[in-house]
Each structure stands twice: as structure tokens, then as C-alpha cells.
Amino acid sequence: MPRTWHRWIPAAAAPVVVGAVVLGGVFAASASADPADKTPQQVLELAASSTVDTFSGTIEQSSNLGLPDASGLGGTGSSGSSNDGDLSSALELLTASHTLRVYVDGPTQSRVQILDDMAERDAIRNGDDLWLYDSKDASAVHSTVPADASGSTETPAEALTPAELATKFLDAVDPSTKVTVGDPVKVAGRSAYDLILTPDSSTTLVSRVDIAVDADTGLPLSVDVFAQGSSDPAFHVAFSSLSLDAPSADLFDFTPPSGTDVTEKALPNRADAPADGSAPDAGSHPEPTVTGTGWDTIVELPASGDATLPSDTSMLSQLTTPVEGGHVLQTTLLTVLITDDGRVLAGAVPVDSLLAAAAQ
Numbered sequence: 001m002p003r004t005w006h007r008w009i010p011a012a013a014a015p016v017v018v019g020a021v022v023l024g025g026v027f028a029a030s031a032s033a034d035p036a037d038k039t040p041q042q043v044l045e046l047a048a049s050s051t052v053d054t055f056s057g058t059i060e061q062s063s064n065l066g067l068p069d070a071s072g073l074g075g076t077g078s079s080g081s082s083n084d085g086d087l088s089s090a091l092e093l094l095t096a097s098h099t100l101r102v103y104v105d106g107p108t109q110s111r112v113q114i115l116d117d118m119a120e121r122d123a124i125r126n127g128d129d130l131w132l133y134d135s136k137d138a139s140a141v142h143s144t145v146p147a148d149a150s151g152s153t154e155t156p157a158e159a160l161t162p163a164e165l166a167t168k169f170l171d172a173v174d175p176s177t178k179v180t181v182g183d184p185v186k187v188a189g190r191s192a193y194d195l196i197l198t199p200d201s202s203t204t205l206v207s208r209v210d211i212a213v214d215a216d217t218g219l220p221l222s223v224d225v226f227a228q229g230s231s232d233p234a235f236h237v238a239f240s241s242l243s244l245d246a247p248s249a250d251l252f253d254f255t256p257p258s259g260t261d262v263t264e265k266a267l268p269n270r271a272d273a274p275a276d277g278s279a280p281d282a283g284s285h286p287e288p289t290v291t292g293t294g295w296d297t298i299v300e301l302p303a304s305g306d307a308t309l310p311s312d313t314s315m316l317s318q319l320t321t322p323v324e325g326g327h328v329l330q331t332t333l334l335t336v337l338i339t340d341d342g343r344v345l346a347g348a349v350p351v352d353s354l355l356a357a358a359a360q
Contacts, residue, residue: 016126021240027039028349034184034191035184035191035192035193035215036215038181038193039181040180040181040195041179042178043181043193043195043213044170044173044195046213046218047166047170047195047211047213047218047220048170048191048218049218050214050219050220051217051321052217052218052219052244053104053105053106053107054104054105054245054246054247055102055104055181055219055242055243055244055245055247055334056101056102056103056104056243056247057101057102057188057239057240057241057242057243058099058100058102058239058240058241058243059100059102059161059162059237059238059239059240060097060098060099060100060236060237060238060240061097061098061099061100061236061237062097062098062235062236063097063234063235063236064078064230064232064233064234064235064332065234065235065331065332065333065334066330066331066332067331078201083231085189087301092103096097096115098115099114099115100114100115100161101113101115101160103247103252104247105246105247105249105252108125108126108127108128109125109126109127109247109249109252110124110125110252111123111125111247111251111252112161116136119134119135119136119266120133120135121134121135121136121223122254123335124252124254124309125145125252126252126253126254126354127145128144129142129143129144129145129254130142130143130144130145130147130267130314131254131256133256133260135257138257138259138260138261139260139261139263139326140256140260140262140263141262141263141264141265141310142219142262143264143265143266143267144266144267145267146267146300148296157206160294161237162211162212162220162221162222162237162238163219163220164225165220165223165237166211166220166223167214167220168209169197169209169223170211170246173197174293174295175200175294175296175297176199176200176201176242176293176294176295177194177197177198177200177294178197178198178199178200179196179197179198179357180195180196180198181193181194181196182194182195182196182210184215185212187212187214187221187222187239188221188238188239188240188241188242188243189242190210190214190215190221190242191214191215192213192214192215192221192222193212193213193214193215194210194211195210195211195212195213196208196209196210196211197209197210198209199214199294199295199296200295201295201296203295203296203349203350203353204295204296204348204349205227205332205333205334205335205346205348205349205350206225206226206227206228206230206295206333207226207227207228207229207230208226209223209224209225209226210222210223210224210226210233211223212238217244219221221238221239221242222228222236222237222238222239223235223236223237223238224238225315225333227332227333230332234332234333235333237241245332247290248295248333262308288300288301288302289302291357291360292347292349292353292357294348295348296347296353297347297348298345298346298347298349298353298354298357299345299346299347300343300344300345300357300358301343301344301345303339303342303343323351323355324355325336325340325355325358325359326339326340326358328354329349330351333348334347335347335348335349335350335353335354336354337351337354337355337358339358343358345357345358
């Protein structure tokens with residue numbers, strides 16, 4: 001996806017995701033040949049220089065994070081946390097398999113569809129108009145892009161696209177990462193380089209990340225994230241079909257079906273920012289503390305006044321394990337510690353690393 005897309009999604013419309021990461025066709029004839037040999041640095045440069053911003057395709061996503069199916073969890077009643085609905089939506093994206101349709105025609109026309117059973121979720125930008133639509137509950141959020149918009153948010157649906165997920169890993173490549181190139185691969189019928197990122201760390205939960213980089217365009221076609229001790233990816237997202245032709249313009253026209261509950265949501269612009277350059281509402285969005293480096297990085301959010309600890313009946317309580325000083329949410333790729341004093345620490349590291357960081 002074009003990286004400008006995520007700047008315009010209303011933050012209030014996106015489910016809350018715990019953690020920092022946490023997603024056939026018609027092809028050019030030249031894409032069928034095996035790619036020429038390139039060094040890891042050359043493949044990194046190819047991906048970084050990709051200018052593809054017009055395409056459409058189908059994306060398949062699956063995960064094995066060790067989390068339970070969100071549909072089997074309770075705690076959304078009156079005694080449960082008010083965030084349980086958002087958490088359930090986020091977990092559903094992370095624990096279930098999904099098929100997405102993606103349409104992009106430049107930076108101002110984009111559409112992502114998550115195809116559910118008998119339902120559909122859409123995120124659409126057409127010029128200055130933004131829509132988030134959920135057919136399951138017949139609801140929609142509409143926003144208009146300000147002339148000078150600010151902020152950068154991202155929906156979980158967008159994070160499931162290979163390009164967006166690959167960008168997060170590629171932007172983080174540093175000396176703590178060993179970069180190699182494997183044998184050529186085929187994704188959606190296209191030849192690609194297998195770029196392999198291997199952490200130089202003895203503690204991270206991540207074993208390696210495989211990114212298929214299109215040999216012709218540099219567009220990331222798939223991402224596989226492997227957990228330590230597993231030969232199968234813990235998270236997989238890949239194009240199953242891809243066309244580089246411009247999608248039909250009518251795909252970006254959206255009118256809510258009759259009976260849809262439409263909410264208007266204003267987006268912030270730079271004129272709303274304080275004159276001294278500080279972030280608005282800084283008190284409600286405290287700055288995180290970052291410790292460690294590379295794949296061992298731990299992000300800590302300080303306690304806020306509205307912090308809600310897991311209750312006995314909340315979904316978060318059913319997902320976490322009590323430890324001394326708090327509760328832990330453990331997945332194959334990410335660990336989250338919620339301390340008794342309301343702090344949240346997260347990283348692709350074991351529980352002991354978070355407990356040690358919290359004690360400092």
C-alpha cells in the first residue's frame with residue numbers, strides 16, 4: 001500500500017491492538033524469468049526504491065500466534081471492560097485467517113476489503129473522502145481529509161498487506177540484523193528475491209523474517225515471520241493474485257447502503273497543534289520509554305489516569321497470566337506485561353526480560 005494511505009484513517013475507528021507490531025492474475029511476461037543474482041544490499045535497495053502505487057490483487061493472511069480464537073472468549077457484558085469489543089476485533093484479525101482484496105490507484109485512491117463469511121469490511125479513500133464500512137453491523141465512519149492534515153494512524157486491516165508489514169521490518173534493519181538472500185521464489189506467479197532477515201540476538205522471540213521482493217518492481221509480495229523453535233511461520237501474508245493495471249475508478253466510489261448507521265469523524269490538521277510544537281493532549285497520550293536495542297527493544301508506556309487493569313470477567317483477564325507485579329499476555333512473537341501500577345511493557349522478548357525492565 002502507498003505509505004501515505006495510513007495517515008488518513010481516523011484513529012477512533014481502528015480497533016486497539018496490544019503491541020508494537022503488533023498481514024493467478026495478469027502479469028508481465030518479463031516477470032516469469034528467474035531473477036538475476038543480487039547481493040542482499042541490492043535487494044534492500046530494490047525494495048526501498050519501489051514506486052509501484054497502482055495495482056490490485058488478492059491477499060491471503062494466516063497466523064499461529066498461540067492466541068485463542070476471540071469468538072470463544074466472553075467478558076463483554078456489563079461487568080467486562082469497555083475495551084473488550086475493540087480487543088475482540090483486534091484479536092479476530094490476529095487469530096483468524098483472512099482474504100483481502102486490495103485496490104490502489106495512486107496516493108489518493110485506495111480500497112481494502114476484508115472478506116468475512118457473509119460480510120465485508122472496507123477502508124476506502126477517494127480523493128478527500130474517507131470511509132470505513134462494516135456490513136456486519138451496517139455501520140460506517142466518514143471523514144474528510146483536511147487540506148493540511150496531521151497525524152499517522154493505521155488500521156489493523158492495512159497492517160495485513162505485505163508492503164506495509166515489510167516496510168516495518170525493512171525500516172528497522174540495523175547491525176543487529178543479518179540480511180541474506182535465499183533461492184528465488186514465486187509469489188502470485190511473479191518471480192521474487194527471498195530476502196531473509198535473521199536477528200543477531202539470543203533472547204528475541206523472532207527466529208527470522210522472510211520477505212519476497214518482486215524482481216521486476218521491488219514491491220514486497222509476501223512476508224513470513226517465524227518464531228523461535230518453529231519451522232512454520234507464526235504469521236504469513238502474501239498476494240495470491242496481483243495485477244499492476246489501474247483498477248476501475250468506480251471501485252473507489254462509495255455510497256452507504258440504505259439503513260447504514262453513518263458517523264461523521266473530523267480529522268486533525270496541523271492548525272490544531274499547539275503553537276509551541278508540543279503534541280496535543282500530551283497528558284492523555286504519554287510518551288513511551290524505549291530500552292534495549294534492535295530485536296531486544298522493549299517499549300514501556302507509563303500509567304495513565306484512565307488505565308484499566310484486567311478484571312476477573314474481562315477478555316483481557318482471560319488472555320493474560322498473573323505474574324508477580326502484573327499480568328502477562330504471551331504470543332509466539334510478542335510479549336506484553338501490564339503491571340499492577342498501570343504501566344504497559346511490550347517487546348519481542350521473553351517474560352523475564354519485561355519483568356526485569358519493569359523493575360528498573
